[in-house]
Amino acid sequence: MSGLHQITRVLDFSLGRARSQEKPNHGGFQHFRHFFRSFFLGVLLAAPAHSAELPSPLTDDDFIAFDRKQAALGQLLFYDRILSGNRNIACSTCHHPVLGTGDGLSLGIGEGGEGLGPNRTALVDDNRIKKRIPRNAPGLWNLGTKELHTLFHDGRLSISDDYENGFNSPAEEWLPEGLNSLLAAQAIFPLVAQFEMAGNPKENEIAGAVHNRIDASWPILAKRVRVIPEYGKMFVDAFDHIDEPGQVSIAEVGNALAAFQAIEWTSFDSPFDQYLSGRKAALTDAQERGMGLFYGKGNCSSCHSGKLMSDQEFHAIGLPPFGPGRTRRFDPMVRDVGRMGESDRLEDAYRFRTPMLRNVELTSPYGHNGAYPTLEGIVRHHLDPDGMLAKWQPKRLHFPTHRGWNQSISWSIRICVKWPGRPGFGMSSGFHFPIRKFTDLVAFLKALTGTTSVSSPSFGIPDRVPSGLPVDRP
Ligand code: HEC
Ligand code: HEC
Structure with a gap:
């Protein structure tokens, strides 16, 4: 518990007792209480710049x-x-x-939809797709770091030797060989996810094969790609062990996707990164104050810790629940229990992985379900989860609605404050930290936005792709 929290708790406690001895309707008392609290806060927040250590700067190594x-x-x-x-x-x-x-949406629209970002629609009538993607599409910044060992909001992919193939993944012992990194292993999963990319069982050979066993469709996809002459040649040129296109497997597809994402979206030249490397003038006053809170009284760095600004652990911060859910076979209701869905440990209920924060300004909406479209919203939520849940407005979601779209599925998870084990239930009380001037924290989060790979990435959007299919552009 932070010192400040302790003091305000003590303060609340003694004032609370005083209040209970009071006659009702003494509004002046509240005033006094507020004054007292702000006074103490002012003194404390003005004191040290940051108590936790700042991380060391990221480098190419x-x-x-x-x-x-x-x-x-x-x-x-x-x-x-x-x-x-x-x-x-x-x-x-x-x-x-x-x-x-990301896709700019709280919960995205997968295969079968049309358009990009806010303009993406789910089509109508018979063509209508059936289900939204149950979680927010995260940004892909700095996923090529050596330190990173866990991916997905619930951490269902991690570096591990549980299956003697380098990874603990949804494919368990059926994960193909030859995937060279965590990011390469990740890349082959959207391909076999029904609502993301594979489609429904009777619609195509990929989805049909996935239906049999998760690894059945990867060879079919690899073949689909390598028989396009332009791709076949590129694989032979790019991989030493590939002498002819017929040897290309899904592992090379995953490795190529990983190499692209890692190089394209490495980003550690933000004002904060410059500050860490010694250029103190890189931060504005508000950003520096925000940094002081982040690494000090705000306690943010207890989870958003280290060089990556994530402990890669799981915590329940109680975001308002909504969406089609990630319901498992024996779940008594539609829900998304987060890490517990993977670990089967009750204490992991509603815990989600701490996100890394570089370029967070660019990856709205926020949280595993995109419950908050603004940084102000998600930061306020951390500071007052129950208060924010009470005030939460579904209409602020980035959640396009369409004629013909089955809205009720999107609202399968309803907000039910009386759930036992409601998200946020087990949340650390350290969060009830009354920083009213959270704008400094937001200013600091905006100091995490990089420059080079944001404005002029190495590769960019290709003019065309070898299949001749259309390329997503704004
Ligand atoms: C229909 C939308 C959709 C498509 C298409 C899609 N993704 Fe994702 N992606 C998501 C969502 C949603 C998540 C988070 C899922 C979760 O954590 O449960 C995600 C997670 C990821 C992650 C993990 C990020 C992290 O921080 O944990 C990576 C990497 C990624 N996607 C890369 C890819 C690649 C590569 C492809 C193409 C092969 C792809 N995605 C296709 C929606 C999509
Ligand atoms: C107890 C651990 C913990 C602490 C302390 C914490 N966070 Fe978080 N933070 C999380 C987790 C976990 C998530 C993701 C929650 C989810 O997806 O359900 C998150 C999400 C976020 C996001 C959204 C990122 C995204 O890509 O969606 C921001 C911004 C953020 N935190 C900032 C802060 C700030 C600022 C503080 C300090 C006031 C803070 N956090 C303190 C655990 C923590």
């Missing part, structure tokens, strides 16, 4: 050295709809650079 030729191939694959069952969606549809490498 913190990143895996990916191959540029493989990345150039990965760029085309990332934007190519050829990797989806029905050839109608690419990685870029949900992770687009013009939308900060």
